[in-house]
Amino acid sequence: MRSHLCGLLDSSLIDHETTLCGWVQRRRDHGGVIFIDLRDHSGVVQIVCDPDRPATFAQAEQARSEYVLQVRGRVRYRPSGTENRDLSTGLIELLALELTILNPAEPPPFQLDDYHGDTSEEVRLRYRYLDLRRPEMQTRLRKRSLIVKTLRNYLDQHDFLEVETPILTRSTPEGARDYLVPSRVHPGEFYALPQSPQLFKQLLMMSGMDRYYQVARCFRDEDLRADRQPEFTQLDIEVSFLNEDALMTLMENMIRQVFDTVLEVRLPDPFPRLTYSEAMRRFGSDRPDLRIPLELIDVADLMQTVEFRVFAEPAANPNGRVVALRVPKGGELSRKAIDEYTQFVSIYGAKGLAYIKVNQWANNGRDGLQSPILKHLPDATINGIMARTGATDGDLIFFGADSASVVNEAMGALRVKLGRDLALFTDEWQPLWVIDFPMFEYDQDAKRWTALHHPFTAPKLDQLDRLETDPGSCLSRAYDMVLNGSEIGGGSIRIHRAEVQRRVFELLNISPEDAEDRFGFLLRALQYGCPPHGGIAFGIDRLVMLMTGSQSIREVMAFPKTQAASCPLTGAPSEVNETQLRELALRLRTRT
Template sequence: MSEFLVDKKRTHSCNALRTSDVGKSVVLMGWVAHRRDHGGRVFIDLRDREGLTQVVFGPEIGKEAHELASELRSEYCIGIAGKVVTRVSSGGQPNPKLATGEVEVNAEELHIFSRSETPPFLIEDEIDTREEIRLKHRYLDLRRPALQRNFLVRSKLYRAARDYFHGEGFTELETPFMVKYTPGGARNFLVPSRLNPGNFYALAESPQIFKQLFMVAGFERYFQIVRCFRDEDLRLDRQPEFTQVDVEMSFITEEDIFTTMEGLIRRIWKDVQDVDLPRSFQRMSYHEAMLKYGSDKPDLRFGLELADLTDVLRPLDGGGVPLFKTALEQKGIIKALRIPAKEAASLSRTEADKLEEFVKGFGARGLARARVGENGDWTQSPLSKTVTPEARAAVNAALGAGPGDLLFFQFGSFKLVNAVLGGLRLHLGHKLGLIPEGQWRFLWVTDFPMFEQNESGQWVAAHHPFTSPKPEHVQHLGAENGRVEARAYDLVLNGNEIAGGSIRIHQREVQAKVFAALGLSEDDFRAKFGFLLDAFKYGPPPHGGIAFGLDRLAMLLCNAGSLRDVIAFPKTQKGTDLMTDAPTGVAPEQLDELGVQLKKV
């Protein structure tokens, strides 16, 4: 053991010292961030997770320490002991960029705990090193101050959540990672069972069924901060293993969920950001969100609402525009996005043309547009050649369009039109500088469709088959599935879904009707969820829950650009770990022991 550690104990972090500490003897420990040799004196910036302190070595301060300081290089791990002085008293100048910028430490003792090779990249925030190199050396990347701050925020998030739930009478319980494989939903990772040859566990994609069993068991209020696993294609906001704050409650309604979860979010934002949020959050139905914003997770920090023109143009048979008429004949919809003249003035014709390429990424074939003239005419638009004056006037009136406004149109299926215009709205919000920084706009989206149709036209559960339909819509199950709304809800923040959940079905007769509406018998579901159906024979309480994406919450709290910035050891978009070189092959003996044979692909 180092004698320095025995004799000296750290007194301060490297971000703690101020002018009020001048004259104090201190002990600091950390890593050499920078080293400078100025005319016989050696200066270093010493870094720990809290920040930086300038340390000075001179022969008149400590001869042995000064001699040893000549060996220091970037990322050496050291400890120093000395006295705090002001930079001005030593002939220097304060550094206003540092919290400790008015002081420095004259080092009387120095101990090198370990030496470092030259790192493959600078341990600084503003670097342009490729992410692949940083992930390969993630333990060095995690030394960067910005990432250190991210994980200190994440730690506060954990603590705030736990403190809140325990204070609200919740019980923290754990659920299994290795579970029964159930086809459908997200693709599972499979784990072969050595003790049961030929059989496999699945890594749980969520604790959904188990937390419902906790309600049957009578725990009433459960929460868990839990790892979940999904074998799916990755994006910036998706990882194969992720963390949820999982919650379930008995004897409650949606209002209880909303009130309790708003309390959680207020506690997190107060503890982590020192921000006071409103007592209740805005609410909006799924139908209204799609109508106005083309998205079920709208960003409410700016306007640019969409307008549905279907009912405006239907009586006019498309208003002289063949594409509008075709869309109506095919039972599609027609919507538009109006860009006010002030903002539209910054969009040149060339830039507007480029937006057509942008929307093709959402599946659009093109993007019809028109600029409104002084007398309400449409210019810069092929639509102006055929649109009737009556239709043009009706559209202008419906959109509130005036001179200089720019109108974008999309027509076709409900899904396509909303995806295109919703994506375009968000893109233009960023491009035109309409999204204010520092705002937190929370929104409950409610009244989701219970079912949706897949590509083959089959009805599938939009959330999961245990989500309760609205009581007044039970009568439509099986007959008019498209009319059934679910008791489901999402919590959205600045255009990001941060949580989702529902009230569950606890009545067997309602569950049977939902199974039938999906074209499945109870036996079909028994093959997947027999243990849950059996449990529901024994007096299940009314219950519901929600799950928060903790990684996404952390990303938003840290204003990070990617989930990888708030996950300590993330995977790449190909699901690989560049640091440990996982996944890797295994020895044939291991496969034999598991009874598994590889197939060449």
């Protein structure tokens, strides 16, 4: 039906006849000559329809926005002075010789050719097939395709085997609720949609597959936000006979190749590495954004003897923390802005946000500082704070004092917000690895240990004897890849010995009976010569979101759900009829 793509016409085709197909992006009638901007996935080209061809002109008069046309015409240069340097086809146009309306279109519910983001997401998702016609949406999905292609090519080149794993499986605990699918053949029993292929990829290692990957669909029934969806895509990877250092090197080379191929960006080689404890100490987060040159500085030792209880009590508490955050040139912040930041940290449980403005410290010492808390701090404490933070005239110092968890969360979030508000970013891209995560964390409410990652993560080899005696000090062989403050991949070396897996289950209060019921197939497989193995999973949607500069993963998915986990396009989820329920041996009841 077509000989060329709209966006690929150029001056090499001058005086050639071509046939194009596409959508009407814009139609303009200029004194008896009709101009049509015809669009397909490759771009836009200008069509000129003269009245000296009555049949063609009559068809052009009927054309409206989003009509589907076929146009046969002759390529020619645009008249001098009418060129459009912003278009790849801006030097030429197509003189229409024959025009056919392949399909008319109703007026679209929002403008596609001059979109300014003023259409609600609900409307965009209801008419997603129209929204996807917009050039920026086309660009995002094409870039997504190239990213996935590049990932696949890299893994193929490194002897990975792509293997599909089941979608209908059994429910296993992986940190979120499962989506359950009732079985018609087995009334009263359910499949679960996989939160990840975790157990199957470990079984593949036990099967001798050596190197596996899969672009896998995963499902989690959890509260949503900008970078979460009930169904999402991850690049799932597992390898045998590689330690964490070798695996991490292999993976960062892969991400470097993706950035080089897709964005022509050279990421650092090697990626920096931070331990979990160092990341939390310096940035209050296990996924720090290293583009922001702000760090949390511990000052609890300077506050233990002050009379100001807001600082003294957490400073004396082994589970407390007191930090300072120096903001270069932050002294320019108004009191209104400081109050807004105080309100911001309250979202994370902080009871307040103390500060000191450094006006003229160099010449006036204490008298050159401005803060309502100065009266509570002796000279020695102030001198220690100034020396430790390195603050100079014009700076501002924020303070966080509370439990360590509250301080880390509140001040870590404040650090990122300040970086964005004050445009403090030093680089466009900053990847890193975070390593040496705690193996377990203690749930105070449930009074038991839980796995920080998942129960199949291996502990450090030299810490196996601490599993029962001091689990809180055990570190795992886990690693996360972080990019610009977002975790894009996470994994670990797995437990490959059945007795170690049983010990971990026991510590996590998973009884032998429960372990057998949930993971009996895995425990049995571990007894048949399981190789040492490990893996990682990358969030494809999140990676594409970052690489395209999008604000949400919904912008890089073809047919996403809303934040209420519904689909305005199809109306899912929806009710089913009584016959279907009876076939599944189900009966609905009203929630009370």
